[in-house]
Amino acid sequence: MEFNFILSTIVFLPAVGAIIIALGRGLSPRGIKLAAALFTLLAFGLSLSAYFQFDSAPGGPLFQFREAASWLPSINSQYHLGVDGLSLPLVVLTTFLGIISVLISWKINLRPREYFAWLLLLETGILGVFTSLDLLLFFLFWEVELIPMYMLISIWGSGRKEYSATKFVVYTIFGSALMLVGMLALYASAGTFDIEALAGMNLATVHTVIPLAAIFFLIFMAFAIKLPVFPFHTWLPDAHTDAPTAVSVILAGVLLKMGGYGMIRISVTLFPTVAKEWAPLLVILAVGSVLYGAAVTLRQTDLKKLIAYSSVSHMGYVLLGIFALTQVSLTGAALQMVSHGVVTGLLFAMVGVVYDHSHLRDLSKLGGLARQMPVAAVVFSIAGMASLGLPGTSGFVAEFVTFVGSFTSKAFDGIQFYTILGVVGIAVTAGYILWMLQRTFYGPPQEKFAGVLDAGGVEKVAIFSFVVAIMLLGVYPAVVTGVLGAGIAPVVRLLGG
Amino acid sequence: MIWALLGPELLLAIFALAVILLDLAVKQKGVLAVFSIVGLLGSIGASLALWGTNGIALNNMLVIDKYALFFDVLFAAAAILVILASTDYVEKLKGFQGEYYALILLATTGMMFMASTRELVSIYISLELTSISLYILAGFLKDAKSTEAGLKYLLLGSVSSAVLVYGMALVFGTTGGTHLGVIWNAVKGLNGIADNPTLIMGIVFLVAGFGFKIATVPFQMWVPDVYEGAPTPVTAYLSVASKAAGFAVILRVFFEAFGRAPWLSQSWGMLFAILAAITMTVGNVVAINQTNIKRLLAYSSIAHAGYIMMGLAAVGLMESQLALARSGILFYLAGYGLTNLGAFIAIIAISNNTGSDLIDDYKGMVRRAPVLSLGLAFTLISLTGLPPTAGFVAKIYLFNAALQSGLLWLVIVGVLNSVISAYYYLRVVKTMYLGEPASTERLSSSGPLRVALTASCFGVLFLGVLPNTVIQVTEAIKFLVS
Numbered sequence: 001m002e003f004n005f006i007l008s009t010i011v012f013l014p015a016v017g018a019i020i021i022a023l024g025r026g027l028s029p030r031g032i033k034l035a036a037a038l039f040t041l042l043a044f045g046l047s048l049s050a051y052f053q054f055d056s057a058p059g060g061p062l063f064q065f066r067e068a069a070s071w072l073p074s075i076n077s078q079y080h081l082g083v084d085g086l087s088l089p090l091v092v093l094t095t096f097l098g099i100i101s102v103l104i105s106w107k108i109n110l111r112p113r114e115y116f117a118w119l120l121l122l123e124t125g126i127l128g129v130f131t132s133l134d135l136l137l138f139f140l141f142w143e144v145e146l147i148p149m150y151m152l153i154s155i156w157g158s159g160r161k162e163y164s165a166t167k168f169v170v171y172t173i174f175g176s177a178l179m180l181v182g183m184l185a186l187y188a189s190a191g192t193f194d195i196e197a198l199a200g201m202n203l204a205t206v207h208t209v210i211p212l213a214a215i216f217f218l219i220f221m222a223f224a225i226k227l228p229v230f231p232f233h234t235w236l237p238d239a240h241t242d243a244p245t246a247v248s249v250i251l252a253g254v255l256l257k258m259g260g261y262g263m264i265r266i267s268v269t270l271f272p273t274v275a276k277e278w279a280p281l282l283v284i285l286a287v288g289s290v291l292y293g294a295a296v297t298l299r300q301t302d303l304k305k306l307i308a309y310s311s312v313s314h315m316g317y318v319l320l321g322i323f324a325l326t327q328v329s330l331t332g333a334a335l336q337m338v339s340h341g342v343v344t345g346l347l348f349a350m351v352g353v354v355y356d357h358s359h360l361r362d363l364s365k366l367g368g369l370a371r372q373m374p375v376a377a378v379v380f381s382i383a384g385m386a387s388l389g390l391p392g393t394s395g396f397v398a399e400f401v402t403f404v405g406s407f408t409s410k411a412f413d414g415i416q417f418y419t420i421l422g423v424v425g426i427a428v429t430a431g432y433i434l435w436m437l438q439r440t441f442y443g444p445p446q447e448k449f450a451g452v453l454d455a456g457g458v459e460k461v462a463i464f465s466f467v468v469a470i471m472l473l474g475v476y477p478a479v480v481t482g483v484l485g486a487g488i489a490p491v492v493r494l495l496g497g
Numbered sequence: 498m499i500w501a502l503l504g505p506e507l508l509l510a511i512f513a514l515a516v517i518l519l520d521l522a523v524k525q526k527g528v529l530a531v532f533s534i535v536g537l538l539g540s541i542g543a544s545l546a547l548w549g550t551n552g553i554a555l556n557n558m559l560v561i562d563k564y565a566l567f568f569d570v571l572f573a574a575a576a577i578l579v580i581l582a583s584t585d586y587v588e589k590l591k592g593f594q595g596e597y598y599a600l601i602l603l604a605t606t607g608m609m610f611m612a613s614t615r616e617l618v619s620i621y622i623s624l625e626l627t628s629i630s631l632y633i634l635a636g637f638l639k640d641a642k643s644t645e646a647g648l649k650y651l652l653l654g655s656v657s658s659a660v661l662v663y664g665m666a667l668v669f670g671t672t673g674g675t676h677l678g679v680i681w682n683a684v685k686g687l688n689g690i691a692d693n694p695t696l697i698m699g700i701v702f703l704v705a706g707f708g709f710k711i712a713t714v715p716f717q718m719w720v721p722d723v724y725e726g727a728p729t730p731v732t733a734y735l736s737v738a739s740k741a742a743g744f745a746v747i748l749r750v751f752f753e754a755f756g757r758a759p760w761l762s763q764s765w766g767m768l769f770a771i772l773a774a775i776t777m778t779v780g781n782v783v784a785i786n787q788t789n790i791k792r793l794l795a796y797s798s799i800a801h802a803g804y805i806m807m808g809l810a811a812v813g814l815m816e817s818q819l820a821l822a823r824s825g826i827l828f829y830l831a832g833y834g835l836t837n838l839g840a841f842i843a844i845i846a847i848s849n850n851t852g853s854d855l856i857d858d859y860k861g862m863v864r865r866a867p868v869l870s871l872g873l874a875f876t877l878i879s880l881t882g883l884p885p886t887a888g889f890v891a892k893i894y895l896f897n898a899a900l901q902s903g904l905l906w907l908v909i910v911g912v913l914n915s916v917i918s919a920y921y922y923l924r925v926v927k928t929m930y931l932g933e934p935a936s937t938e939r940l941s942s943s944g945p946l947r948v949a950l951t952a953s954c955f956g957v958l959f960l961g962v963l964p965n966t967v968i969q970v971t972e973a974i975k976f977l978v979s
Contacts, residue, residue: 071964071965072964074894074965075893136893140885140889143889150927154931155931166927169923170916177915184900188900209900
């Protein structure tokens with residue numbers, strides 16, 4: 001039997017769960033958590049089944065599991081969903097982090113009903129972004145994520161949580177305001193919001209109401225803030241540091257990827273000529289992000305802040321890969337997004353474990369925890385190794401492919417130089433990751449941590465799942481590169497190479 | 498036949514008078530509310546029965562087209578929600594409940610006439626019928642603030658009416674008619690702004706007079722004080738129905754009389770575009786510092802008048818965009834109306850319990866009244882223009898119309914204004930969800946009020962998720978032009 005609404009089901013399952021949790025007055029806190037786990041698990045299962053049904057053979061249909069329904073015909077906007085090789089791995093990643101984030105929130109006892117309702121709503125927003133094939137629908141889902149994030153950070157966060165939450169909202173909403181203007185200008189010029197139709201019509205030959213490059217940058221700004229690209233990154237360390245653990249995992253794991261995904265799906269696919277023209281500037285920005293992020297990370301003494309800044313650096317690789325504009329580099333960028341989602345997700349989860357048990361995140365006070373928490377120490381180290389790109393982990397494959405791609409790129413003269421500068425970032429990464437692990441887990445055991453327990457049952461399930469994913473991607477990357485490549489190839493064809 | 502065409506209005510006028518008589522007879526005042534709602538429902542029924550008929554009545558002064566009927570339904574529906582939300586509130590009004598309902602019905606009647614007249618004198622009369630009813634309603638509480646509101650509204654309203662009449666006189670003087678069709682015939686023969694200073698002056702005065710009703714800058718000074726002092730249900734009604742009526746008149750007058758001569762329409766289109774930019778910016782920037790929720794929503798309603806004026810500007814600058822811009826304005830008014838009513842209904846319920854309209858007193862409200870807080874938060878999100886709400890679709894739809902008329906700069910101003918507005922709307926949401934409540938006492942609210950809040954919130958959600966159901970209707974609406 002043909003099941004045609006698989007994407008809608010995946011996207012809206014968490015939202016249905018959120019409504020049931022919000023309205024189910026009779027649910028106990030435990031019942032709420034079980035319901036949240038059930039709905040996110042169902043979404044994960046369905047997305048996996050979609051992944052295995054996906055046809056990534058060359059010549060196969062680009063977008064699959066499509067759904068289209070009339071939504072706003074008067075401005076030519078449709079409810080149009082579909083996934084290709086680029087978006088499907090991100091959908092799976094989102095649902096994976098969805099169930100994981102429910103598991104690592106198991107100890108939340110402050111207003112659990114609202115917490116899990118917002119968390120699930122957030123997942124729907126992100127899934128919608130990755131599956132929309134209509135710009136207006138894309139924008140709608142892009143905005144849906146805002147309120148849940150705001151609530152999650154400002155109610156369940158720590159430190160200057162309200163400040164950080166507001167900063168996050170202001171940055172995001174400013175970016176999306178520009179994106180809306182860009183999309184409306186695009187519609188006024190081309191007469192459609194449909195991403196496929198726009199990709200097929202070579203916008204360079206269309207008469208636009210404002211210069212095409214202006215539209216490109218209006219939309220690009222939203223993605224640059226979200227990714228984030230230096231110098232628009234300042235919301236990220238604050239939001240990360242003050243968000244609850246599960247939200248940090250989602251934020252680093254998939255929310256940032258909305259920016260990278262948007263760049264490939266919209267900026268590069270719809271504006272290939274502009275992307276080629278401006279690639280030098282954007283590659284310089286990418287290398288700037290890599291080096292600046294890495295340098296600032298070196299100075300951090302707060303575990304969460306350290307990982308947050310390392311994200312700025314690692315997202316720089318994504319930007320580098322995207323605007324090197326080759327099949328290999330774009331595949332590397334996409335792979336880096338998936339890999340970083342899993343690796344940094346695990347890093348944040350581990351910070352959560354360490355903090356929950358020791359109540360410390362300050363590197364100058366931590367130390368010798370390997371004695372008390374051996375499992376956590378090993379898993380944290382694996383995550384660290386993946387983050388610094390040790391062969392055998394997903395981080396190595398992703399970064400290697402990205403660098404190979406950008407080094408061999410002919411996008412513009414001198415890209416090799418910038419690639420080499422970017423590689424320097426890896427060396428710095430190794431420095432701060434090893435330093436962080438050493439300060440946290442090694443050294444003489446400290447008396448004040450005498451009674452500290454290791455990761456518990458539910459936590460172990462969550463973190464071992466991450467480890468499996470990292471190893472799988474590291475040892476057998478073909479499990480995802482084939483699919484990603486199928487999604488990237490048409491983009492590269494549009495670029496004319 | 499003519500009586501049938503005037504059915505929606507006449508029915509309400511009769512019910513308005515009957516409510517006063519009934520007030521003398523019944524002890525149980527709740528009956529009055531039910532009776533008024535029956536009248537309003539009857540009026541909606543009459544409007545729907547007339548849907549599709551294009552009739553003219555009373556010597557061509559009134560036109561019953563889909564445009565007028567759409568507004569008839571909008572005003573009556575708003576009045577129903579306001580009356581439902583008033584049930585707790587009218588307890589404070591002691592001996593004057595009959596008059597309260599009667600005045601709401603009369604104001605609604607006046608607005609309905611405003612939407613269907615196409616003759617300057619009858620526009621003025623129906624506008625005064627509405628305004629005088631609203632002046633009284635604004636001062637209905639008889640405490641210091643309410644009295645001040647009523648008086649201020651009366652004085653400034655009278656001045657604006659005078660300006661309006663002056664403008665009408667100048668237009669009459671240059672064109673020789675008060676009927677929009679006659680005016681258009683005269684305008685058709687004219688050419689050039691410089692050659693017709695009197696007409697231009699008349700039009701500017703019309704903008705000023707109508708601008709008062711829709712609260713555009715610089716005629717917005719009355720809004721915060723009146724909104725704060727008036728009984729909250731009346732404020733809700735003012736901010737939704739009265740504003741919509743103003744737009745109903747402006748769009749018809751400016752399109753039918755002055756809209757088809759490019760030399761003229763370009764000028765008033767640009768005038769509205771500039772006013773729109775200033776209005777939304779002033780409204781949003783001043784709203785940021787408000788500590789009273791009613792004043793905050795007052796400035797927010799000024800800002801929204803600015804957004805809606807983008808539609809007027811779009812009509813003026815490009816006549817070919819009439820259908821899209823008009824549909825955008827109508828959809829925006831419907832979406833904004835439901836949203837703002839929902840917000841005010843929640844505020845009525847909260848202030849009935851706490852006796853305060855200060856935003857600080859909303860701290861931790863979610864724990865004292867989860868449903869009311871969710872409703873208020875949802876409507877504020879819609880006012881910000883975030884999905885999945887009516888406000889989101891309305892803004893995109895209207896912004897698109899403005900962009901199609903070449904108003905890219907205005908769209909950018911509008912979008913940036915939405916960013917500013919997010920700050921103060923979300924601050925209220927934050928206060929409700931984050932603060933520590935002053936007391937743990939649960940809030941109580943009456944059944945009718947909860948029905949009204951639920952209805953408006955579901956309406957906002959419905960328009961946000963399935964907007965096409967309504968957009969199909971608003972796109973089919975045309976003016977019956979003589």
